[in-house]
Amino acid sequence: MNKPSYLKAILIGGAAAGLLSSIPCVSSINICCCAWVILGGVLASYIYVQSCLYYIPTDGDGALVGLGSGALAGVISGILGGLLNMMMGGVQQQQMEQMMSNMRDVPPEVQQFMEQMMQFMRPGSVGMIFLGLVLSVIFMSAFATLGGFIGLRIFLPRRFPPQYPGAMPPYGGGYPPPGMGGPTYPGQPGTYYQQQPMPGQPGAPFQQAPPAPAPASPPAPPAGPAPGYAGPPPSPAMIPPQAPQQQPRPTAPPIAPQKPSAPPLAQPPRPAAPAAPAAQSRPAQPPAAPRPAAPPAQLRPAPTSGPASGGGFAGKAVSAPAPAPKPSDDDDPFKPPGS
Amino acid sequence: MSPRRIYLLVLAGAAAACALVFAPVLEAGLGGSGAVNAVARLAFSKVCHQMPERSLWLSGVCLPVCARCTGIYAGFMLGWLCWRMVPEPRRGRPISTALLLAGIAPLGVDGLINTTTLITSPAWFRVATGLLVGAVAARALWPALLEAAKIIQEAYRQYFRAGAGSHAAAIQPFKGDRT
Numbered sequence: 412m413n414k415p416s417y418l419k420a421i422l423i424g425g426a427a428a429g430l431l432s433s434i435p436c437v438s439s440i441n442i443c444c445c446a447w448v449i450l451g452g453v454l455a456s457y458i459y460v461q462s463c464l465y466y467i468p469t470d471g472d473g474a475l476v477g478l479g480s481g482a483l484a485g486v487i488s489g490i491l492g493g494l495l496n497m498m499m500g501g502v503q504q505q506q507m508e509q510m511m512s513n514m515r516d517v518p519p520e521v522q523q524f525m526e527q528m529m530q531f532m533r534p535g536s537v538g539m540i541f542l543g544l545v546l547s548v549i550f551m552s553a554f555a556t557l558g559g560f561i562g563l564r565i566f567l568p569r570r571f572p573p574q575y576p577g578a579m580p581p582y583g584g585g586y587p588p589p590g591m592g593g594p595t596y597p598g599q600p601g602t603y604y605q606q607q608p609m610p611g612q613p614g615a616p617f618q619q620a621p622p623a624p625a626p627a628s629p630p631a632p633p634a635g636p637a638p639g640y641a642g643p644p645p646s647p648a649m650i651p652p653q654a655p656q657q658q659p660r661p662t663a664p665p666i667a668p669q670k671p672s673a674p675p676l677a678q679p680p681r682p683a684a685p686a687a688p689a690a691q692s693r694p695a696q697p698p699a700a701p702r703p704a705a706p707p708a709q710l711r712p713a714p715t716s717g718p719a720s721g722g723g724f725a726g727k728a729v730s731a732p733a734p735a736p737k738p739s740d741d742d743d744p745f746k747p748p749g750s
Numbered sequence: 751m752s753p754r755r756i757y758l759l760v761l762a763g764a765a766a767a768c769a770l771v772f773a774p775v776l777e778a779g780l781g782g783s784g785a786v787n788a789v790a791r792l793a794f795s796k797v798c799h800q801m802p803e804r805s806l807w808l809s810g811v812c813l814p815v816c817a818r819c820t821g822i823y824a825g826f827m828l829g830w831l832c833w834r835m836v837p838e839p840r841r842g843r844p845i846s847t848a849l850l851l852a853g854i855a856p857l858g859v860d861g862l863i864n865t866t867t868l869i870t871s872p873a874w875f876r877v878a879t880g881l882l883v884g885a886v887a888a889r890a891l892w893p894a895l896l897e898a899a900k901i902i903q904e905a906y907r908q909y910f911r912a913g914a915g916s917h918a919a920a921i922q923p924f925k926g927d928r929t
Binding site (some may be wrong): 432445448469470472473474478485488489492504526539542543546549550551553554556557560561564565568722 | 767785789792793794795796797798844847850854885890891894895896897898899900901902915922
């Protein structure tokens, strides 16, 4: 059970943010405080959280994923932006000159500033492209780190929802605070879910020692004559019918002492049968409601091989309820007399 | 990397960003050629729209970032400096998601209103919302960066431990043969 890799999240988030920040028209969304960069970090964090099956990511994981995606976005955006600036620099300069010629009543300081910008927007050299690449990597990494952190805080409770002590949330909301019966998260960030192994795997609940192939009874004598028998062959009537093998069913003591009146709430009885395989990966949930007293569980011995044994799991604890007495007609108090 | 080094590294980065924001004003005051302004505009061109009508003008010089981004950089710098003064058990505590979103919400709502409607919020309001976001980001990123440094350190240790282990495993049969 390893921690998932950052690579996929970084590649997808960084590529998306870098491409969207490079396209001239689309990059105007950055008007809202480098929105593409932050959204790239959020996307990377979302992908990383979705890739976590058992590991609960921390804030540091979100920050690292955002940092990586921001660095990649800076590289992509710096290279593509530099190339686009070299190709379209003349077009942008013409547009700026046309815009300045249309502007009237412009303060001299603004006019000077616009001229300075036009000087700046000339097709850049390789040195300016490299400088822009380095600076965009630095700034995009910083903003994407924040985006990754925000994304983790948003998507982590959706991926690993908190558990509530009751089966049903209180009607109308208003959960009590944590520690007072409020939500408890399945694990601390940075840890792993306690993955429940499948029945039959090592470490599975109620796993007993492997069944010993001890024969319960000596092997039945062969139907034919024993070796060394010199007499006449026995007739079929002389051969005793072979009784069906019956395994002894030792009754084990109950797993936990239970009171017949009310079960203890702190230590509820474990479920009698192992959970379904689909629910094995989920953590143990707190008891939903008080249960009625269950009959004591018994240990069923390991079944022998063969189709008649049913193919159950070895040594699993199953609840063996006492067979209810079959009601007879004589015990029916509502039966009319004489019928 | 120790927390002190992380703090100083981030502080240096934030100070450099703030210096780059206000450097054109200093350059104009000293009678420079405008090269610093060009570099600053290039640096922030990917993360800000740099529209002059939405930027702050100081001493006749337009800052290379908009008013909101100016507030964000200044707020992060101030928040990073102030958060250092908080005592340690409280400083390393992660920020709650509600507080994080509450700090970002005013800027988001203001930006959405300015984008979708004809309403233009005043410059001081944009600076104030940016300051709030920067301070909250500084508060939020301190524990996250500490966690990230721990993760990097752990990965570094595991990488070299695995390398040493594999090396030892590779030479072990040779040693056994000799003895």
